Amino acid sequence: SCLQLGLERFHGVCILGFNSAEWFIADIAAILAGGFAVGIYTTNSPEACCYVAESCSANVLVVENHKQLQKILEIQHKLPHLKAIVQYGEELKEKRPNLYSWSEFMALGKDVPDTQLREIVESQKPNQCCTLIYTSGTTGQPKGVMLSHDNLTWTAAAAGRFIMLKDAKEKQELVVSYLPLSHIAAQMSDIWSAMTFGVQVFFAQPDALKGTLVDTLREVRPTAFLGVPRVWEKMEEKMKSVGAKSSTLRRKVASWAKGVGLQTNLKRMNGYSEVPMNFHLARHLVYKKVRKAIGLDRCTKCYTGAAPITRETLEFFLSLNIPVLELYGMSESSGPHTISLPHAFKLTSCGKALTGCQTLIHKPDGDGNGEICFSGRHIFMGYLNMEEKTKEAIDEDGWLHSGDLGKHDKDGFLYITGRIKELIITAGGENIPPVPIEDAVKDALPLISNAMLVGDKEKFLAMLLTLKCKSDGETGEPLDDLAAEAVEYCQKLGSKATKVSEIISSKDKAVYAAIQKGIAAVNEGAVSNAQKVQKWVLLEKDFSVFGGELGPTMKLKRPAVAQKYKAQIAQFYAEVDAPS
Template sequence: MAARTLQEPSARTLQVGSGWRREAADAAAVECLSFTMGESWDRSKVAPADDLWTTRRDGVVRLRVEQTGPGSEPPLTMHQLFRQTVQRYGDRPALATRRDGRWETITYLQYYQDCRAAAKGFLKLGLEPFHGVGIMGFNCMEWFISDIAAIMAGGFAVGIYTTNSPEACQYVADNCEANVLLVENHRQLAKILQVQDQLPHLKAIIQYHDELKEKRPNLYTWKELMQLGSDVQDSLLDEIIASQKANQCCTLIYTSGTTGNSKGVMLSHDNLTWTSKSIGKMLGLDDQEVVVSYLPLSHIAAQIVDIWIPLTFGGMTYFADPDALKGSLVTTLQEARPTSFLGVPRVWEKIQEKMKAAGAKSSLIQRKVAAWAKGIGLHASYSQMNGNNCVPWGYTLANILVFRRVSAALGLDRCTKCITSAAPITKDTLEYFMSLKMPLLEIYGMSECTGPQTVSLPSSFRIMSCGKDLLGCKTRIDKPDEDGNGEICFWGRHIFMGYLNMKEKTEEALDEEGWLHSGDLGKQDQEGFLYITGRIKELIITAGGENIPPIPIEDRVKEEVPIISNAMLIGDKRKFLSMLLTLKCNTDGETGEPQDELTPEAVKLCQQLGSRATRVSDVIGSKDPAVYKAIQEGVERVNRRAVSNAQRVQKWTILSKDFSVLGGELGPTMKLKRPVVSKMYREEIDGFYKE
């Protein structure tokens, strides 16, 4: 089938369609920007609504505003927030990117002006109200500007994972009825061109980095986009901005699809602006905040931390290089010296592995000093956690010799908030960084609550807990069992509007009272700290009817056998539990594909066990007695801690390749895609249960 030719922009694209609301008539109204605590609301910025949820793209929802406290903050649109920041910090640097070895910055005023220019370009290209602007590429200024410009122009900002297949890109772009798609380079462009004829709403594609390899109708460069709207009147854009309501959708976050088709999570202006302010206040942020942007921006965590929090408080965002996770991230951290740093567990695990590998090459004296200091650091961190500010003897010397040097080497010497989120993290990794006096603060939440629900603070955290309720929000444990475990439910201004065009899925997520059901199992202690104990949809129900959360067992096996990279428990509707295991191996620097070579840490572990294996195939090919014995002994230690015989792992096997995003076993945030793995390794799984 021949590729469909996109419509050329015409004069009609400059007209305000019937979908635009016209309550505010002129640009002067836009300058009546916002309200502060103590002032009355700008009621024109909230549309009347009775319901707490909607699935309509142009729908509105009733905001969950409280009478007092953090939940009573007056609602703001994204533009109101941005203009507030420009008024306060207009000449301050907002974004920094490295070009030709030098950092280039733009101020908040320049940032705002660029967003307006891009928004007018989108209007010129025919962006319609409540239609998507898809963005697919690594973190950069153009990504941020496109996101905000899409909202300014009345559309939806829609991040698309760079790892998506052409079919997955088509699903997202079609679902959000994208009028415009932005791609980083030709590799991403090629995906869109493959499915272009299946995107009836698409009017233009912009490739914002690299030269175009060929000229096509309605394919533009970034420079062309920024010039396209030069003849669009500011008054037109201002009218669109002035018509926007805080309780309307402005951003779609597509779930990673670990349990089925991706869902478009509808987030309102108020979801983004209120949540960013609330978590920032809880963390004690100010205009000195510095972050490094490197995690996928199609995920809500990265958007909140990289885009919205700095924009709320006047902070600064540095962009990492595209190969950040292949080794260059530390260089960026050393130059930016962030005041807070978010890493998914796998990022922290990689840092841990590299530091251990480097430590193994140190002299005997250096290793002994490091071990001594880390013992003191772990003691000091536990004391801090328990509210005891007294540091152990020798702490000052350990700080000078080890802690300061490590944090400086990582570029985290100014970082007061090392954050982990998006997936479970092991106790081993948490204690490792505690021993370096860099406690990792867990934040728990999901796209459907605009990111955070519970937050750990430097002054208030518990190991293996994900913290206390976000200011202005509530947590309820639904139907707790005798141990206090039940489904975790959320309430607050951060709760999403609904899933786009998915009424049944929305009704599954939100109960009649408006509580968001997370699908996660957990419990709260008497101090209000939340602990995640499993996931309802991931619960294994054995043939004997035993309900077993897999993650705690998988984490214990990985802790007991450090050579293991990933573990997946099997046993749903089966007579006993079994487990798929992968070994720690190197990955391709370009693609992220797992290689056959074991990591230096894994090779060292093999040597300690008496094995000469240096490759995964070495271990599997000979069923290496030393490695297999170590794994079996580790599994047996885990089994001895099992609460019942049904929770004992009876069989296991090592897979020839580690799980990865490229392979499809892991989602973009490194979450395990259990249905995918079960299908891929059906033969191995069935082999466990053959008589």
């Protein structure tokens, strides 16, 4: 069908929609027909869609519904290579030239002889590009990461074997597809590894990340599950609020079981294999029920990746006998580079390199911290039409420079300690990684949703804070109403506030005092004075993908936040003296 529409060799087929069978079919079809498979985030603006479609010279655009179609119609005139648009998720609302429904599109291929397709497939080489992943670059325009047939097939097999995915002939594995397929993590787990091992794939509802994911998990009961940190955090928040409402006895039993679970699992992690009697009891009374409630009762592989996760969240799940294992990698390494395993993991480490891949710590400092570099068959071909950027990423010796700072421990486990670009360098020349300080503040203050540290080239650090609030089910826009756990927290403090605006407009004494107290407690543990948070401000809206502060995998886009709230940041440093 793609060939009938006139897809040319090495031209893009862009796919814009939520995960579905049609997404997979369009992706694989584009590759077999000799084009590039190119996912576009459903949250992209028309301009961002245009940038991707133009840069890969797209011949065909596949969209899910009328809403996504509108974005393309708005920019169609700027896409000289575009020959056809296909809509799959709902019936067409209007007829237009070169606009096809999915069934019309599928019918087109009937007239193309199999020999023509076979010739194209046979002319393809393992080292040729077949997929473009556009990195949602936190700075500047996104870059098209070129992945070859070999990148995808080798990595899918290597990663699947590494985490001991079973072949379908031996045991049927099941996964839920819900993370954006334009991102390498979902593509690797849901398409390529799933094809390699015969995994059964179930598609979640499009509003999965707004709350329906757990329903799908309960229905499917997957054997492997990859969640981004925000997904695990949301589960943790929900479980805590449900727990808080149960009877005193239940709470006591749960608290006892969590203590046993954490102790036993930490010992296991450090190599003790004996399991105490009370652990078996706790598993029967608590852990099994909890797993069932979130649909993970058959899941032997719970993973997290794509952004940093806090130690608190990892310990929360570990205490319920759910080890959440961290993996690490990037689009430029076809997804995974290091992976933790059930019998080989350490809290806050991303595990060890895949078999056949190497890690180098470039220019380590006294503590062994340096830039993490990768090599292996999973390393990308380069950025599409960006030779300079490719040379910045891959050095003469073939090492891919990640831009992340990290170190190995004595057992060879990798720890990420920060991003080179993210480091705050104060006017006094201190290098400060922001994430640990932000995590400490969120941990000390359960009503804080997002925290972002600022102070680059300034005399002291300050912080932007947002409160946990409800969000619009349709758009994901943060609302003014506080989330249930934030309201509960306010009540404990003696505040009657139920809205973000009430707290900010009245500078709610109880809440502001509690935040100041929490920040003072974090400052107590600071390594040096330079690492103390001297000022802070509460913002009127929480960060969101909708507002542009978070990327598609909920990663904080620091430059975007700094730009959006530059007035508030300037205010911190407007007065000459830092508060003592």
